[in-house]
Amino acid sequence: MEGAAGPKQPPISSFAASSRELLTFKGQRADTLSVAFPEGGGEQDFCKIKDWQFPAAAGKVRLILNGSMSGANPIPQAMNLSRRGGFTLLELLVVVAIVGILAGLLLTALAGSKARTRRILCQNNNKQLVTGWLMYADDHSQRLAYNLGGAAARANINWAAGVLDWELTPDNTNLANLTQAALGAYVAQVSTIYRCPSDSVLSALQSVAGWKSRVRSYSMNASVGDAGELSSSGVNANNPGYAQFFKLTSIPAPAQIFVFLDEQPDSISDGYFVNRSSYPEWIRLPASWHNGGATFSFADGRAETYFWKCASTMPPPLPDAAGLPIDVSEDPRDFNWVIAHMSVAQGPTAPYGH
Numbered sequence: 001m002e003g004a005a006g007p008k009q010p011p012i013s014s015f016a017a018s019s020r021e022l023l024t025f026k027g028q029r030a031d032t033l034s035v036a037f038p039e040g041g042g043e044q045d046f047c048k049i050k051d052w053q054f055p056a057a058a059g060k061v062r063l064i065l066n067g068s069m070s071g072a073n074p075i076p077q078a079m080n081l082s083r084r085g086g087f088t089l090l091e092l093l094v095v096v097a098i099v100g101i102l103a104g105l106l107l108t109a110l111a112g113s114k115a116r117t118r119r120i121l122c123q124n125n126n127k128q129l130v131t132g133w134l135m136y137a138d139d140h141s142q143r144l145a146y147n148l149g150g151a152a153a154r155a156n157i158n159w160a161a162g163v164l165d166w167e168l169t170p171d172n173t174n175l176a177n178l179t180q181a182a183l184g185a186y187v188a189q190v191s192t193i194y195r196c197p198s199d200s201v202l203s204a205l206q207s208v209a210g211w212k213s214r215v216r217s218y219s220m221n222a223s224v225g226d227a228g229e230l231s232s233s234g235v236n237a238n239n240p241g242y243a244q245f246f247k248l249t250s251i252p253a254p255a256q257i258f259v260f261l262d263e264q265p266d267s268i269s270d271g272y273f274v275n276r277s278s279y280p281e282w283i284r285l286p287a288s289w290h291n292g293g294a295t296f297s298f299a300d301g302r303a304e305t306y307f308w309k310c311a312s313t314m315p316p317p318l319p320d321a322a323g324l325p326i327d328v329s330e331d332p333r334d335f336n337w338v339i340a341h342m343s344v345a346q347g348p349t350a351p352y353g354h
Helices: 089-139 150-154 204-208 333-340
Strands: 013-016 022-027 032-038 046-053 059-064 077-080 218-221 258-262 293-298 303-307
Touching: 089 218, 089 258, 089 293, 089 303
Parallel strands: 013 032
Antiparallel strands: 022 059, 032 046, 059 077, 218 258, 258 293, 293 303
């Protein structure tokens, strides 16, 4: 088997081959392979020469002559042995990149689905709480449940008892504060509906103690219900220009007044959610667990999620991270929404504007 030379681009190699012979050759580039085939079948009787172009890269190529070489137009098969049937590095990297992209899309979809599920569960918790609150009013001649703040909130006559903090105080884990309080019997004493499924925030001290979560994520609108001494004058001392609702029938637009909300973990203490309409600052802050939103339930019995517009409403949900009080005079949109759904003004007082 001798190589034939040409004037410009000599063939890679030339062979005289009998039928079904396995041949290998080396070349420096993709080029022409010339093979002489036997006309009459004799071992040395070569009279036909066929040239095939192989677009293979330079390297070792195997030519397999199939079928009868006395045929009019035999067709060889060729393969580049440098690949040995495997992947090139580039192909492998492409496959890895595609798998990575697909995995990222799948994980994103799963994370989004999990977040939506938690938001729906949180809305359902709010819905059950407000349903229990409405049932309580029906059983008490439309009188609303007590909504006490401060130390008074530890009494079981309150809608929920206990004051939460970042210490190891029993109120943080005492389920009886919920099940034995005023609304407990109206929600079948199910304690899990008092906590948002996204809320498992603990202080370092509480985590070291082996806690999984605190018992409550929700608070009640301070303008709804009897607030004890804070509303003994008939209006709430924190917002004297707004109505305090003592009876369900006194709420003029139930669909516009919220009752429960999930509260930011660094803000929640008692279950008494209050902000003053007279000055644009958050004293107590709504949560933003759900893609920058908080769930609310309203006096008409429905529950929904409201999504915040301002970054100041969404500090990290971590111990001592809220930085309360938060001045919002530069952008009071979220603050105004809460004040507008807190109560109704009894005079010229209106949500702060700028």
